[in-house]
Amino acid sequence: MKLARMLAALTVGTAMAGCTLTPARDVSVSTARSPLPRSAAPAASTPTAPRVRLVAWHGPVEQLFVHPLVLRPRLAFTTDSLGQGFADYFITAREFGRILDQLWRNGWTLVDPRRVAAGDVRVPPGRKPLVLQEDDVNYYAYFNGRGLASRLVVAPDGTVKAEYDGRLTDEDVVPMTDAEVALHPEFSADGAKGLLAVTAYEGFFGEHNLKDPAARQRLQTLVRALESTGWVIASHTYGHINLSADSLSVIARDTARWKAAAAGLLGPVNILVYPFGARPDAAARKLLRDAGFTVQYDIDVRPARWTEDGVVMMSRRHVDGYAFANPTAMASFFSVKAVRDPLRP
Numbered sequence: 001m002k003l004a005r006m007l008a009a010l011t012v013g014t015a016m017a018g019c020t021l022t023p024a025r026d027v028s029v030s031t032a033r034s035p036l037p038r039s040a041a042p043a044a045s046t047p048t049a050p051r052v053r054l055v056a057w058h059g060p061v062e063q064l065f066v067h068p069l070v071l072r073p074r075l076a077f078t079t080d081s082l083g084q085g086f087a088d089y090f091i092t093a094r095e096f097g098r099i100l101d102q103l104w105r106n107g108w109t110l111v112d113p114r115r116v117a118a119g120d121v122r123v124p125p126g127r128k129p130l131v132l133q134e135d136d137v138n139y140y141a142y143f144n145g146r147g148l149a150s151r152l153v154v155a156p157d158g159t160v161k162a163e164y165d166g167r168l169t170d171e172d173v174v175p176m177t178d179a180e181v182a183l184h185p186e187f188s189a190d191g192a193k194g195l196l197a198v199t200a201y202e203g204f205f206g207e208h209n210l211k212d213p214a215a216r217q218r219l220q221t222l223v224r225a226l227e228s229t230g231w232v233i234a235s236h237t238y239g240h241i242n243l244s245a246d247s248l249s250v251i252a253r254d255t256a257r258w259k260a261a262a263a264g265l266l267g268p269v270n271i272l273v274y275p276f277g278a279r280p281d282a283a284a285r286k287l288l289r290d291a292g293f294t295v296q297y298d299i300d301v302r303p304a305r306w307t308e309d310g311v312v313m314m315s316r317r318h319v320d321g322y323a324f325a326n327p328t329a330m331a332s333f334f335s336v337k338a339v340r341d342p343l344r345p
C-alpha cells in the first residue's frame with residue numbers, strides 16, 4: 001500500500017504520461033465568461049497587496065506546476081528508484097529560486113487562478129500573466145530523510161515557512177515566492193501567489209494526523225495565513241487516484257473522504273487538480289462538478305481554457321526533471337541551462 005502510494009505520488013507529474021494518458025487536444029481558448037459562482041470570485045485585492053496599476057489581459061494564460069522543493073539534492077538524487085523519481089518529478093530550491101528570478105525578468109506576473117477561470121485576468125502594463133502551482137503540498141512520509149521539508153508552518157512573525165530537520169527555513173515554494181513578490185511588487189497582480197493542490201490521505205501540508213487537536217489548530221492558522229497572502233487551495237483528490245481509470249463508485253468514495261478531511265480545515269474548495277493529469281470521463285466529471293469542483297485542471301503542453309458540462313477546464317504544464325530535458329519548451333519562461341542545479345544527475 002505504502003509503496004503503491006509512493007509510486008503514485010511520484011508519477012504525479014507524468015505530464016509525459018500526461019501526454020499518453022491525455023493526448024493534446026485542439027482546444028481553443030474560450031473568451032466567454034465562465035459560469036463560476038460568485039463566491040468563487042477572489043477579492044479585488046488582498047489588504048497587503050501593494051498598489052500596482054493593472055490592465056485587462058485577453059490572451060491565453062500560461063500555468064506551470066512544481067512539487068515541494070528538494071532542499072538537499074545529495075539526499076534526494078540517489079541511484080535507487082526513489083532517487084530517480086525525485087530527479088524526474090522534482091526540482092531543487094536552488095533551481096526554483098533561479099526560475100522565479102527569470103520569470104520576473106522575462107516579464108511574467110503571477111495571477112489568481114480563480115480570475116483566470118472567470119476570464120477576468122489583469123496584469124501590470126506590458127507584462128504577461130502566469131499561474132504558479134504546487135502539487136502534493138502534503139510532505140508525504142516517503143520524503144523523510146530525503147532532503148525535502150516536512151511541513152509548512154506559520155512563523156512567530158506571521159510569515160509562512162517550511163520546516164526542515166526541526167528548523168524553519170525559507171527554502172520552499174511558498175516562502176520563496178512570497179519573498180520574490182515582496183522584492184518585486186509587479187511580479188504579482190492583486191497580491192496573487194499561486195495554487196496549492198493537496199491530497200488528504202496523509203493529512204495536509206505536512207500535518208499527518210488530522211485527529212490531533214493541536215495539528216488541526218496549526219492547520220487552521222496556516223490556511224488563514226496562506227489565504228490572506230494570495231495562495232489558493234485546490235483538491236488533488238483524497239488518495240491521488242487515477243480519475244481516468246477508477247470507477248464512478250471509487251471516485252465518489254474518494255471525493256467524500258476528501259471533503260470529510262477538508263471540513264473545518266480548508267474552507268470552501270472549488271478547484272480540482274487531476275492526479276497524473278488523467279482526465280475523468282463525462283460522468284465522473286459531472287460527479288466531481290456536483291461535489292463542488294466547478295474548475296478542473298488537466299496537464300498539457302500549452303495553455304487552454306474551455307467550459308464543458310458547466311465545468312471550467314484548464315491545462316497547466318509541468319516543471320521538473322523531465323521538462324528540463326526539453327529546454328526549448330521552457331525557453332519563454334527560463335533558461336534550463338542557467339537554472340539547472342549542478343547536483344542534479
Ligand SMILES: [Zn+2]
Binds near residue numbers: 009012013135136236
Ligand atoms: Zn500529484
